[in-house]
Amino acid sequence: MSRFQATLDAVAAAMARETERGAPASYIPELAGVDPSRFGVAVAPVDAARPPAAAGDADVRFSIQSVCKVFMLTLALERAGDALWRRVGREPSGDPFNSIVQLEHERGVPRNPFINAGAIVVADVLLADRTPEAAILDVLTLVRRLCGDEGVGCDARVAASEARTGMRNRALANFMAAEGNLRHPVEQVLQVYFHCCAIAMSCRQLAAAGRYLAAAGRTGGCDPVITPQRARRINALMLTCGHYDASGEFAFSVGIPGKSGVGGGILGVVPGVASLAVWSPGLNAKGNSLIGSKAMAMLAARTGWSVFGPLDDPAPGR
Amino acid sequence: MSRFQATLDAVAAAMARETERGAPASYIPELAGVDPSRFGVAVAPVDAARPPAAAGDADVRFSIQSVCKVFMLTLALERAGDALWRRVGREPSGDPFNSIVQLEHERGVPRNPFINAGAIVVADVLLADRTPEAAILDVLTLVRRLCGDEGVGCDARVAASEARTGMRNRALANFMAAEGNLRHPVEQVLQVYFHCCAIAMSCRQLAAAGRYLAAAGRTGGCDPVITPQRARRINALMLTCGHYDASGEFAFSVGIPGKSGVGGGILGVVPGVASLAVWSPGLNAKGNSLIGSKAMAMLAARTGWSVFGPLDDPAPGR
Amino acid sequence: MSRFQATLDAVAAAMARETERGAPASYIPELAGVDPSRFGVAVAPVDAARPPAAAGDADVRFSIQSVCKVFMLTLALERAGDALWRRVGREPSGDPFNSIVQLEHERGVPRNPFINAGAIVVADVLLADRTPEAAILDVLTLVRRLCGDEGVGCDARVAASEARTGMRNRALANFMAAEGNLRHPVEQVLQVYFHCCAIAMSCRQLAAAGRYLAAAGRTGGCDPVITPQRARRINALMLTCGHYDASGEFAFSVGIPGKSGVGGGILGVVPGVASLAVWSPGLNAKGNSLIGSKAMAMLAARTGWSVFGPLDDPAPGR
Amino acid sequence: MSRFQATLDAVAAAMARETERGAPASYIPELAGVDPSRFGVAVAPVDAARPPAAAGDADVRFSIQSVCKVFMLTLALERAGDALWRRVGREPSGDPFNSIVQLEHERGVPRNPFINAGAIVVADVLLADRTPEAAILDVLTLVRRLCGDEGVGCDARVAASEARTGMRNRALANFMAAEGNLRHPVEQVLQVYFHCCAIAMSCRQLAAAGRYLAAAGRTGGCDPVITPQRARRINALMLTCGHYDASGEFAFSVGIPGKSGVGGGILGVVPGVASLAVWSPGLNAKGNSLIGSKAMAMLAARTGWSVFGPLDDPAPGR
Structure with a gap:
């Protein structure tokens, strides 16, 4: 049994006792209807030979939403190389995730690839004069390879709802x-973006898919996914920009690179050690999973993973 | 001899060979006139019993400038506690260090304590209905205790020049x-702020002074400086906000919490391992020490300190 | 012969001698290709029994572009009444005509109906749950009635080009x-907006069409077009907001309410006296007709129409 | 008796009946304590031989506050000429009167001389390497000459209160x-600005002082105060920028160039006809005199002075 199993069980048990769970995102029915009592967690050690540990609803699929930006960026960096950084910045934005003021101030160049505008530029890179379907398939192919599961796909209803309600993203895209x-x-660029956001995965799949970021860009037995330098770049971006306007708070309370999505999932990376994924659909005021953040903090406290020094354990009594 | 000595010697030698060294800050004569060929580096292990290692001009004093914000924040947190966070935020700003737009947008509450506006609020907390002299002495007393050197003081000419030219800081302060x-x-608040910026220290002193941040808030033999939680908070802020508009870049290229000043100094923290300080007066386009950043990157590469995975060594041939 | 004829002839002659004529708008081929040597001017006295005076290319049709916002607003005010002002402001914007920052700052409510965002809201009001074609026909019907010419229509190629290149307007619309x-x-709202901008009229038609604004909302023999109060409102908006970021300059140099378009046309209103129209396709740095503005200034100087006191005549020798 | 007397009496009588009168400015005690039932009005015909008409508290002195910007600008234009416009713009700002965002966006150049930042630049021009006292005396000397009363002066307590509470103006000044x-x-520049704002005048004096703007820059018998062109420039600025964020509304409801102050005074200019002044200390939500604006509208309606067409009379029954 994985050395992490006991910790994950304790985390899942503690999270099950939490009564304040936030509310799921309400802007599309597919997200609004998810049961807020759900919680899953999984950890994938860098050594691919060792199986992931998991607890709770770790095999229930959810909409990964903005967590997809990590995989989109990985693919775009391999495609466009460092030329990508001429079209999107690498610094924290200090603004909510869909601010258009910053875009106007900086002439259409988003601050980083993890705010919506930045991910839309990344989607444009992924299109590469092909059909949206081809670009979407590329991202799916990468994700399927990373988690070793050909069954991963997009939820078409989610993608359609995103397209129908995504006026602010459409504003950002048109402005750029x-x-x-x-x-x-x-519209083609947005089609790619909305479909990537609609990818459905379980915690176990997501933790496995993120392992290459903890393993200097490699994943067990295969060719490298990206160079060590780019893995480090993505990790640094996750820590400084992965939680929109609450990135600083996550850095403090969890202390590992992470990327959240409004579906309630969070991907975390502990370089050299493991990747991890949590999921709980209720959100806090900043749009990040309330229980998911708490679980990440508890997990980091018990494992000593925080890069900024020892953490208080939010659930000390077991 | 310290296990870091050989590495520091190699870093100092490599930096001596660099020809592009940036230009010192030009807004006050005391900074503009410093010799750009200067370079110093020092590392203080968390174990206070072990002496710091150092190389280059590690005993030459320089104006620590914004690095003082770390010590000011430490003191203010002990004084005001978490109530401080009602008056200053904890998130990256995404704006240059002296932007007033953010302040207007957020009704006078700065984004974090490491941009100028935030440090001015911290100076106001430190005043605590006393004279500016008393508040400045408090900061000096802390710094002297931390580095074990009663000789540390403010450069009065630097403070006077800051006061004379600090219109933008005065604008920020009046707006708040x-x-x-x-x-x-x-004017009293600014007097505290300008004098703290004018503290002069050597790399060896600065590295020693920052050791408590690597040691969960404790420093050898004494009472704790701050709680472990607050040390972690400051480390997280240094990583996400310590280099103004280039914080993301520093996170990627060095990968440890750091705080830079326009005097050319940078304080770095490796939690559980060591604190370090580099100094070279020439700045890059973002206002951070050009050679200092490079030295930090080389040091992190050779020690494996980057929290985001292995770094390329910028000076591989020794 | 009209008492204005001699003045118009002198203006046309003076403008023909001007060598610096600006460059036509370049963002769509239909505007870019217009001959910059063109110039037309027409004046329609408030007394509808008296014929308009005209000179130069006063019968050549051009794309009225943003001048259409005056007619759109007239119709929308009659439809929605003062409730319109809950969705669009009435103050100068102090920003270029397509700034999105203001929109974000004021939660999607444009500053006034003469910036693009404001006119797009007006187009939305005009739609009123009908087809875009019906709304466009409404505006055309009003304009045809006002100028007494059933032949006025939209230039379909211009409208198609606007739609193809109008990403910024699409950004504004999606944001709102x-x-x-x-x-x-x-897309329906934009279809209305783009088609209204593509209305083609001559100076003689445009001057006649604007006469109701000089005549307290009435036009000869017919029912009132709008109430006197709304005519005054529109005139006040034209003076303070009619030339985007150069409205203050136009107020000074011409001193009458005016609305310009990037097609090079300007509609002017002298309450109680006359309406006037000038056209010359070359634009100045602010996007208003260079020769048209000059002609307006000369005309105002010779007629004493400036509401701010006597003007210098830019072409004193006749 | 002046032909305006009956109208002014009717206006004063109507205003005396108004029960909603707004609240005086509260930021300094000298303004906060003024009786809101006060109301004065005066009209000075362009023909200086004809005496001003007045009604109500037309001889009670009040703090003219921002109305002083008109006289400061007049003097600065004579001193610096059009070079002034390189340091301050001439367009409406679209922002509240003390916004610092615009200043940062436009690198320290205020949008126009009637927002606070613009008037502070004008004060700097007036200093001209002399003492603040000399510059203040210059403005006073101009105002005294214009209204023919050597007794006009600054209220020292008001100026001291402004200086004590003027942090936002100090922020603007330091930023510039x-x-x-x-x-x-x-501090010298602000001393000039605060003292000019503290000039105390009655409606009768203020109307007389503004007469040159209605008379193409001349005032009876003397040398011209400014050129006709500059008088027109100031009138155009008053119409487009004279009421901060409510300039468009004043243009509509009154329709003449005007400049308001938070002391409750408004100066109006009818080019070629008369200048006028009203005063009532209670302010509306935008910081302009509530009763004063209403009185101006009634006066303009009864005289036909609105430049945008006939006005509704807000008090039709006499």
Whole structure:
């Protein structure tokens, strides 16, 4: 049995006792309807030979939403190389995730690839003069390979709902197109973006898929996914920009690189040690999973993973 | 001899060979006139019984400038406790260090204590209805205790030059006073701030002074400086906000919590391992020490200190 | 012969001698290709019994572009009444015509109906749950009635080009939709907006069409077009907001309410006296007709129409 | 008796009946304590031989506050000429009167001379390497000459209160100094500005003082105060920028160039006809005199002075 199993069981038990669980995202029915009592957690050690540990609803699939930005960026960096950084920045934004003011101030260049505008530029890179379907399939192929499960796919209803309600993302995309920072038709770019956000995965799959970031860009037995330098770049971006306007808070309370999505999932990376995923659909005021963040903090406290020094354990009594 | 000595010697030798060294800050004569060929580095292990290692101009004093914000925050947190966070935020700003737009947008509450506006609020907390001299002495007393050297002091000419040219800081302070976020007269608050920035220290002193942040808030033999939780908070802030608009870049290229100053100094913290200080007066385009950043990156690469995975060594040939 | 004829002839002659004429708008081929040597001017006295005076290319049709916002607003005010002002402001914007920052700051409510965002809200009001074609026909019907010419129509190629290149307007529209300030599908709203901008009229037609604004909302023999109060409101908006970021300059140099378009046309209103129209396709740095503005200034100087006191005549020798 | 007397009496009588009168400015005690039932009005015909008409508290002195910006600008334009416009703009700001965002966006150049930042630049021009006292005396000398009363002066307590509470103006001034747009020490510039705002005048004096703006820059018998072109420039600025964020509303409801102050005074200009002044200390939500604005509207309606067409009379029954 994995050395992490007991810790995950304790985390899942503690989270089950939490009564304040936040509310699921309400802007599309597919997210609004998810049961807030759900909670899953999984840890994938860097050594691919060792199986992931998991607890709770670790095999229930959920909409990974913005967590997909990590995989989109990975693929875009391999495609475009460092030229990507001429079209999107690498610094924290200090603004909510969909601010358009920053875009106007900086002439259509988003601050980083983890705010929506930045991920839309990344989607434009992924299109590469092909069909949206081809670009979406590329991301799916990467994710399937990373988690070793061909069954991973997009939830078509989620993607359709995103497209129907995504006026703010459409505003961002059109603004960047006007500034010359999109190369393909706006609707095609958004189609890629919305479909990637609609990828459905379980915690176990997500933890496995993120393992390469903990393993210097490699994943067991295969060719490297990306170079060690780019893995480090993504990890640094996750720590400084992975939680929108609450990135600083997550750095303090958890202390590991992480990327959250409004579906309630969070991917975490402990370089050289493990990747991990938690999921609980209720969100806090900043749009990140309330129970998921708490679980991450408890996990980091018990494992000593925080890069900033020892953490208080939010659930000391076992 | 310290196990770090050979590495520091190699770093100092490599940095001596660098020809592009940036230009010292030019806004006050005391900084503009410093010789850009200077370079110092020092490492203080968490175990206070073990002496710091050092190389280059590690005993030459320089103006620590914004590095003082770390010590000011430490003291203010002990004084005001978490109530401080009602008056200053804890998130990256995404703006240059002296932007006033953010302040207007957020009604006089700065984004974090490491941008100038935030440190001015911290100076206001330190005043605590006393004279500016008393508040400045408090900070000096802390720093002297931390580095074990009663000789550390403020450079009066630097402080006077800062006061004479600090119109932008005066604008920030008056704006926050208008919004009710300063409790003492603006000029008194600025006097504290300018004098703290004018503290002069050597790399060896600075590394020693920062050791408590690597040691969960304790420093050898004494009472704790701050709680482990607050040390972690400061470390997280250093990583996400310590280099203004280049914090993301420093996180990637060095990967440890750091705080830079326009005097060319950088304080770094490796939790559980060591604190370190580098100094070279020439700055890069973002206002951080050019050679200092490079030295930090080389040091982190050779020690494996980066929290985001293995670094490329910028000076592989020894 | 009209008492204005000699003045118009002198203005046309003076403008023909001007060598610096600006460059036509370049963002769509239909505007870019217009001959910059063109110039037309027409004046329609408030007394509808008296014929308009005209000179130069006064019967050549051009794309009225943003001048259409005056007619759109007139119709929307009659439809929605003062409730319109809950969705769009009435103050100068102090920003370029397509700034999105203001929109974000004020939660999707544009500053006034003469910036693009404001006119897009007006287009949404005009839609009123009908087809875009019906709304466009409404505006055309009003304009045809006002100028007494059933032949006025939209230039379909211009409208198509606007739609193809209008990413920034699409960004504005989507942003307002996200904030809940559009009631119809964004593309339908934009279709109305783009087609209104593509209305083609001559100076003689445009001057006649604007006469109701000089005549307290009435036009000869017919029912009132709008109430006197709304005519005054529109005139005040034209003076304070009619030339985007150069409205203050136009107020000074011409001193009458005016609305310009990037097609090079300007509609002017002298309450109680006359309406006037000028056209010359070359633009100045602020996007207003260079020769048109100069002609307006000369005309105002010779007629004493400036509301701010006597003007210098830019072409004193006749 | 003046032909305006009956109208002014009717206006004063109607205003006396108004029960909603707003609240005086509260930020300094000298303004907060003024009786809100006060109301004065005066009209000075362009023909200086004809005496001003007046009604109500037309001879009670009040703090003219921002109305002083008109006289400061007049003097600065004569001193610096059009070079002034390189340091301050001439367009409406679209922001509240003390926004610092615009200043940062435009590198320390205020949008127009009637927002606080713009008037502070004007004060810097007036200093001209002399003492603040000399510059203040210059403005007083101009105002005294214009209204023909040597007794006009500054209220020292008001000026002292302004200086004590003027943190936001101090922020603006320091910001502009940091951007290089102030040439003299900030505190000296503010001393000039605060003292000009503290000038105390009656409606009768203020109406007389503004007469030159209605008379193409001349005032009876004397040398011209300014050129006709500059008088027109100031009138145009008053119409587009004279009421901060409510300038568009004043243009609509009154329709003449006007400049308001938080002391409750408003100066109006009808080019070629008359200048006028009203005063009532209670303010509306935008910081302009509530009863004063209403009185101006009634006066404009009854005289037909609105430049945008006939006004509704807000008090039709006499």
